Amino acid sequence: MTTLINKPKKFALYYYDSCPYCAFTRQSINELGQAKNIELRNIQLQPEYRTELIKNGGKAQVPCLRIDNVNGESEWLYESDDIIKYLQCA
Ligand SMILES: N[C@@H](CCC(=O)N[C@@H](CS)C(=O)NCC(=O)O)C(=O)O
Structure with missing residues (x-):
């Protein structure tokens, strides 16, 4: 549950x-109907997003899904296939 x-x-x-x-x-x-739940952060238009991606996610690769949990911890999920699979179950 x-x-x-x-x-x-x-x-x-x-x-x-x-x-x-x-x-x-x-x-x-x-297509998953998740667009309203996901903030888009363009790392080329806003360099501070690129900085926080590298600092906290570990590398500049995109796409990367940042998942902020209710306990205050963040997860940084790279790889388009893994992001899509994750969101299919979210
Ligand atoms: N296998 C990755 C490939 C992602 C990828 O190659 N992204 C490129 C942009 S199209 C990138 O961020 N390159 C810069 C880097 O890896 O630092 C995926 O499917 O997400």
Whole structure:
């Protein structure tokens, strides 16, 4: 049984427009009806997003899904396939 403590607090997708993996991930997010739940963070338009992606996620690769849990911890999920699989179950 899912409890409130296991539910993500919020999601943010780090991406940029010319990245094909990002485009595919965003298309899948739309098809899953998850777009309203995921803040988009363009790392080329806002360099501070790139800085926090590298600092906290560990590398500049996009797409990356940031998952902020209710306990205050964040997870940084790389790889478009893994992001889409995760969101299919979220
Ligand atoms: N296997 C990855 C590939 C992602 C990828 O290659 N992203 C490129 C942009 S299209 C990138 O961020 N390159 C910069 C880097 O890896 O630091 C995925 O499916 O998400």
